[in-house]
Amino acid sequence: xxxxxxxxxxxxxxxxxxxxxxxxxxxxxxxxxxxxxxxxxxxxxxxxxxxxxxxxxxxxxxxxxxxxxxxxxxxxxxxxxxxxxxxxxxxxxxxxxxxxxxxxxxxxxxxxxxxxxxxxxxxxxxxxxxxxxxxxxxxxxxxxxxxxxxxxxxxxxxxxxxxxxxxxxxxxxxxxxxx
Amino acid sequence: xxxxxxxxxxxxxxxxxxxxxxxxxxxxxxxxxxxxxxxxxxxxxxxxxxxxxxxxxxxxxxxxxxxxxxxxxxxxxxxxxxxxxxxxxxxxxxxxxxxxxxxxxxxxxxxxxxxxxxxxxxxxxxxxxxxxxxxxxxxxxxxxxxxxxxxxxxxxxxxxxxxxxxxxxxxxxxxxxxxxxxxxxxxxxxxxxxxxxxxxxxxxxxxxxxxxx
Numbered sequence: 001x002x003x004x005x006x007x008x009x010x011x012x013x014x015x016x017x018x019x020x021x022x023x024x025x026x027x028x029x030x031x032x033x034x035x036x037x038x039x040x041x042x043x044x045x046x047x048x049x050x051x052x053x054x055x056x057x058x059x060x061x062x063x064x065x066x067x068x069x070x071x072x073x074x075x076x077x078x079x080x081x082x083x084x085x086x087x088x089x090x091x092x093x094x095x096x097x098x099x100x101x102x103x104x105x106x107x108x109x110x111x112x113x114x115x116x117x118x119x120x121x122x123x124x125x126x127x128x129x130x131x132x133x134x135x136x137x138x139x140x141x142x143x144x145x146x147x148x149x150x151x152x153x154x155x156x157x158x159x160x161x162x163x164x165x166x167x168x169x170x171x172x173x174x175x176x177x178x179x
Numbered sequence: 180x181x182x183x184x185x186x187x188x189x190x191x192x193x194x195x196x197x198x199x200x201x202x203x204x205x206x207x208x209x210x211x212x213x214x215x216x217x218x219x220x221x222x223x224x225x226x227x228x229x230x231x232x233x234x235x236x237x238x239x240x241x242x243x244x245x246x247x248x249x250x251x252x253x254x255x256x257x258x259x260x261x262x263x264x265x266x267x268x269x270x271x272x273x274x275x276x277x278x279x280x281x282x283x284x285x286x287x288x289x290x291x292x293x294x295x296x297x298x299x300x301x302x303x304x305x306x307x308x309x310x311x312x313x314x315x316x317x318x319x320x321x322x323x324x325x326x327x328x329x330x331x332x333x334x335x336x337x338x339x340x341x342x343x344x345x346x347x348x349x350x351x352x353x354x355x356x357x358x359x360x361x362x363x364x365x366x367x368x369x370x371x372x373x374x375x376x377x378x379x380x381x382x383x384x385x386x387x388x389x390x391x392x
């Protein structure tokens with residue numbers, strides 16, 4: 001079941017799951033109207049997408065038990081979607097989320113939910129955790145490597161300079177106290 | 180005059196006479212009761228006046244007794260006050276006299292002791308001062324020599340080490356500030372599209388490194 005049209009991030013998926021649960025609870029109420037409930041919870045555009053999903057799964061919209069079972073199935077599927085914690089260096093826009101989703105669908109061939117956090121100190125790139133493995137692919141790690149190597153080069157000749165004896169003006173050996 | 184009419188007149192007369200006698204008896208009875216009441220009233224009045232007079236006389240007696248007793252207490256108190264004052268004055272005078280005597284004695288002894296101590300110090304200090312000043316001079320010279328030989332070089336070493344550590348600390352702080360500022364500047368200098376591209380490049384690298392396998 002493709003739910004990528006409904007949510008991309010963890011916050012969005014939690015919200016979607018709560019709304020689906022709400023509709024599932026209302027299914028057995030008298031005068032329940034699925035279309036009306038979907039409009040109230042998701043708005044017009046997402047209602048149409050949801051109805052397409054209902055049709056694709058051949059759900060009898062007149063049967064309360066079928067609707068409830070379908071809603072429960074959606075919730076189970078959402079819980080099974082892998083969560084990908086992703087740290088990036090900029091505030092993502094909708095197009096960023098779409099690009100991420102498209103990349104995962106194309107390359108990993110499965111839907112994921114992104115748990116995105118922003119850390120501008122990373123400069124650029126991303127930190128990714130997937131299946132319990134973490135990769136730091138940020139520009140900051142490279143930047144830190146460069147800075148460390150530069151500082152190491154600068155610090156290398158310093159010990160020789162430190163060993164030099166103090167000059168006549170810096171030395172305190174010629175000072176006398178008292179008489 | 181016929182007989183029935185006479186009988187009626189006689190019975191009427193008798194009835195009137197009986198009524199008249201009853202009225203007289205009633206008035207007499209009323210008068211008697213009135214007199215009894217008057218006599219009772221007089222008796223009560225007499226008793227009342229007697230009780231009031233007795234109470235007043237008792238009150239006067241109590242007041243007189245209280246006044247007499249109060250007067251006696253005041254007289255006794257004045258006597259006690261005068262006696263106490265005299266006793267305290269006497270005791271204070273005696274204490275002052277004793278204290279003056281003791282103070283004179285102590286001052287005399289202290290004066291003697293102080294004069295003796297001053298004499299002793301004056302005689303010893305002049306002699307001692309010369310030896311002490313000589314010792315002090317020798318000791319000072321030794322200390323200065325010791326300072327030049329041992330303490331001064333070690334102090335110079337410590338100062339140099341301290342200078343180096345402070346310089347290192349300053350360098351670290353400066354590096355940290357420069358690093359943070361550079362990160363911030365670099366982050367801002369990258370456009371949104373480039374950020375997005377860098378992010379996707381990172382995903383590609385992660386894929387190559389097998390993160391998604």
